[in-house]
Amino acid sequence: MSQAETATGGLAPHSPTRPARAVWTLGLFRSELAVTFRRWRTLALLAVLAAVPVLVGIAVKIETGDGGSIGGGEGGPAFLSQVTGNGLFLVFTALAATLPFFLPMTVGVIAGDAVAGEAGAGTLRYLLVAPAGRTRLLLAKFSAVLAFCLAATATVAVFALATGALLFPTGQVTLLSGTSVSFGEGLLRAAAIAVTVALSLVGLAALGLFISTLTNSGVAAMAATVGLLITVQILGAIPQLDEIHPFLFTHYWLSFADLLRDPVYWDDLLKNLGLQALYAAVFGSAAWARFGARDITV
């Protein structure tokens, strides 16, 4: 195990036993996770995400405090008008409000920084000295970014749930189709929605990781990823381009609402997952190709 791989030997054959390999991969993933989540930047991003549902909840409470109601269903994020009836809907409102921009932006920052940040700081080559190999290092990085996707979504959902439960009544949940289900099933559906939202971000995470392998500047990679996100969002809003819309990774993002129908409408949800898997495969393998063949000079 002491035999160290050189930076040039990404896929060079080496023969530690299988369990040792697994331990190495796990250890690598754990250290990546620690690196990601111990950063002040990550914690700040999560704090911003946590603040959104709290602020929305307080704003709705103040506006409806004197018996008034949130005007109609139009304007504002989806599900906002249902929040006063059931605090659980704050979870859906918060996710619908953060999904177009806040959530993917944080993912773009983390994913863009994953490789380029290390390269910029000059720590990448030390990582490559470890006998883990480039592919496994990349996998560990990608897993850490995915873990962040889940953590970011969970942060929004949990803070929204806490705020919603504190400020508004809970109880039977009215689904979009007009049927009522128990609060327990509502919670279950909320959890499924949080996971779906996290999975919706996988495509962007892979894209960010790929961009991250292209440059040595973490800031450039983050800016490029977030810029790409904005571009795609703009393209998605232009009706004349509806031919390409189904191929944009943002296109089916709001399909998470389909989990609130009775029965669940799977078509768009599955299309979303398929599209995210496709983006992950294309840009994940592109990142692998680029990272494995890349000259690490800093």
Place this chain on the structure above:
Amino acid sequence: MAQIQPRSSRRRMVRYGVPVAVAGVAAATVGLVPALASSGDPDLPKISAEELVAKMTKANVEHLSGTVKVSTDLGLPSLPGGSDGGSGGGFGGPHGSGDRAENDKSEKPDVSPGSELTKLASGEHTLRFAAAGPDKQRVSVLESTGEYSLIHNGRQLWAYDSAANAAWHSTVPKGAHGKKGKGDDAAGPASGATPGSLTPQQAAKQALKAVDTSTSVTVDGTAKVAGRDAYQLVIKPKGAPESTVESVRIAVDADKGLPLKFTLTPKEGDEPAVEMAYTKIDFGKPDPADFRFTPPKGADVTEAKPHQGSAPKAPEGLAGLSGAKIVNEGAGDWSKVARIDTGMPGGLGPAAGAKPGGGSGEQAQKLLDGFTKEVKGDFGTGRVISTRLVNALLTDDGDLYVGAVTKEGLVKAANQAAR
């Protein structure tokens, strides 16, 4: 800076080949699978048009659930800042445009089927439809983060709008109900705003009503719709040069005789103006719970006024159509023009136009010129609102002429009527 070459350039190329291959396979799958699925029109025994129509009218499908895609492209002029109001306004004249705004201000949100279903007049919509006999139907319009459901169960008719968390209830009188149920297919009641009215069946039925000597009906090959084999029935107007309709195409299930797809193509442009098609269909018995509805806790419930309930007219914007008179009875079915007295002299003049827009007279005039054309004739002067399918002429006297005919045909009919 010394560059270390980690690999030969050939191996590097191989590496880059992987993402390219993945993307290529994905593109091929996306491009080929639908093409393969739709290619190879099913081989079905020959059938004459008469037999097919008979099969269709005899079709008796009790249980059915499925997903329907409805896309409408009437080429309506879009009004700035209000697509919903625009669709109502374009068709129903001044009646429609204000509806939405007024309803928003009222205390209870209006979720009656009429005002909701007007939205379907433009754009693409996904509907879920389920039926169990003539007494139980349910249709849900799936919006991106909301849903509008219409549930018909026995004498109860419920509507629920999730975005407003509001419900609408109406009781169908006994007499009307029995009449409708007899000999009907799963589409059920023929009146305006019941769940069945949004399905290809109902659209096909309307189209078949127009079948007579002025129409040619042919069978044009076969197709696969929602995974089922179907015959294609084509209905074309005969000897009606003024009609805006090019053809109506109905895909009829070869086994069940149920219309699966309805396409209406206008003469102008290649894209269909109206297309309704099942994307998924299941002839199994739907869950009875689907047809049960109790208004959820906290929802605003509006009870329909009795007279409204007995004949739920579809879009409220079209309410004025009840007083419609056909002005050219002599013409073939395809070139009929209806006249409606709106009782609003002044027509779409600046004063009337300014109201919905809220702008000054001059701006309204500009806006008006943008999507209408002034015409003169024996009826005086008026303005024509053109869409790809329907043209409407509102005269300064307050008469509204509407028909699926060309602008020239409309003016001609209006001239005849004025004489």
